[in-house]
Amino acid sequence: MKLVIQVKLLPTLEQEAALRATLRACNEAARWVSEVAFTSDAFKNFTLRKQCYAEVRVRWGLGAQAAQHVIKKVSDAYTVLRAKLNACSGGEKGSRRSRRTVHRPITFRAESAQPYDDRMLSWQTTARTVSVWTVEGRLKGVSFTAGPQHLETLARHRKGESDLVCRDGMWFLLATCEVPESVVHGEPVDFLGVDLGIVNIAATSDGEIMSGRHINRRRARDRALRNKLRKKNTASAKRRAQRRRGREARRNRDINHKIAKHLVAEAERTGRGIALEDLKGIRERVRLRKPQRATLHGWAFAQLGRFIAYKARRAGVPVVFVDPAYTSCTCAECGHVDTANRGSQARFACRSCGFVDHADRNSSRNIRARAWELWRRGARSVASAVPGQGTAGRGRDTTASGARNASLAAVAPGS
Structure with missing residues (x-):
């Protein structure tokens, strides 16, 4: 399994100047190679190398390996661009945004990564x-x-x-x-259902709730401060905004790492797998009022799902992604489905059997039940799945399409 480790360099002033000059030279060369690729309609690595290698070495004084990496960086950038266009991530085909992307070469910032x-x-x-x-x-x-x-x-x-x-x-x-992978535990005794949310970041089928109210208040304050600094638009306001840039993302990333580590450790300790919702496309599916949109689009649920998946892969804990449809309004006790079951954000009360529980805990029990049902019917996880992607293995898959085949009211033994 591949992991990326970030280390911080502590260069002297002379070393920093040399590193900065290197990045600028490499990215100036990359911009020129990108223009050549766009003009000649040749985007493959070896084709570009024939056209640009000698010029890049002489004009910018790059070494042999550096010149090859610059050309490959440009080729890879166009490969990613084509993939995004095919997936309509760069806008619908024929749209103004898509035409603007297609009709000009890719550029590179002066200090882009090398x-x-x-x-x-x-x-x-x-x-x-x-x-x-x-x-x-x-x-x-x-x-x-x-x-x-x-x-x-x-x-x-x-x-x-x-x-x-x-x-x-x-x-x-x-x-x-x-990093070597651990052998995935093929016979989990049960699953730990995890319901991801905004008010409560994660709620487990064991009844543990990790509240996000404090985090959401801090995010609201950060958002208000950014708007205030943007409106002020003075030099000091711009400097302050620059210093704060990325602080919220780093804080959310740290919190997601801690939550993922805790969930995987609990599942590994008890010999269980982890059940998560496949939330791919949720931003396009839900319709919210304007004040709620910033909260939803700033919610790093996909990042948390990826963290849980890769940490589970290292620990050998199986992960299953299930269809999230109706998990919040299905009774975990009797299986009755009714939107009126969820009277408020925090309270679930079944209109059929009278069962009352915390709404997120009830949802996590339904997620656990669906994962257990899929597992008993032949689904297998290699603990490398991420939301929206298939999982290799025998039997049925653990993607959203496979999860939809599971009964909405499926209950695992001992529920």
Whole structure:
């Protein structure tokens, strides 16, 4: 399994100047290669290499490996663009947005990330330094730092390319690591159902609720401050907005990591799998009032699902994604489906049997029941699934299409 470890570089002023000059030269060359590719309608790596390799080396003074990585970066960028256009992510075909994307070459920021291989970058993990190629010569003894767990993973499993990144005046290396996978537990005793939400970030079928009210209040304050600074539009307001940029995303990412780690550890400790909802496309399916849209679109549920999936893969915990339809209005006790069952955001009261429970806990029990039903009917997970993607294995799949075949009122033993 591939993981990306981020380490922070601590260069001196001279080293930082050399790194900055290298990124600028590589990205200027990439912009020129992109124009050549767009003009000649040749986007394949080896075709571009024949046309641009010699010019890139002479004109920008790049080394052989750096020149090849620049050309490959451009080729990969056009490959991603074509995939987005085919998936209509760049706008509907024929739309103004799509035409604007298609009718001009891809550009690269002056300090966009640049890939490095082992010929251009060597690691001294014990000394916590790297030796890196630049346009001004090879820099030796560039210090870096990271957390203890990241340093251990880097020392034991680093393999492949690393990306040099400049972000907000700070320098980072994103190193690829090949981490061995654990054997997936093929006979879980049960599933831990997890209901993802906005008011409550995650609620489990065990009754544990991880509230998001405090986080949502902080997000609302951040959003109000951003709007205030945008309206003020002074130099000091712009500097303050720049300092705060990305703070909310980093905070949400940290919270999602902690929640995912806790859920996977609990499932591993009890010998269970994890059941999640397949929420792909939820932003297009739901219709909300304008004040609620910012909250929904700032909700990183897909990120949390990915974190749970990859951490479960490392721990050997099976993961099953199920269809979320009607989980919030289905009674986990009798299976009665009625939108009136959910009287409020937090309270569930079945109109048929009178069962009363916290609404999110009831939903998580339904998710658990569907996953257990799928598992008993032959579904298998390799704990590498992400929402909206298929899962390799024998029997039925664990994608949304497979989950829709499960009964809405399926109840696992012991519910």
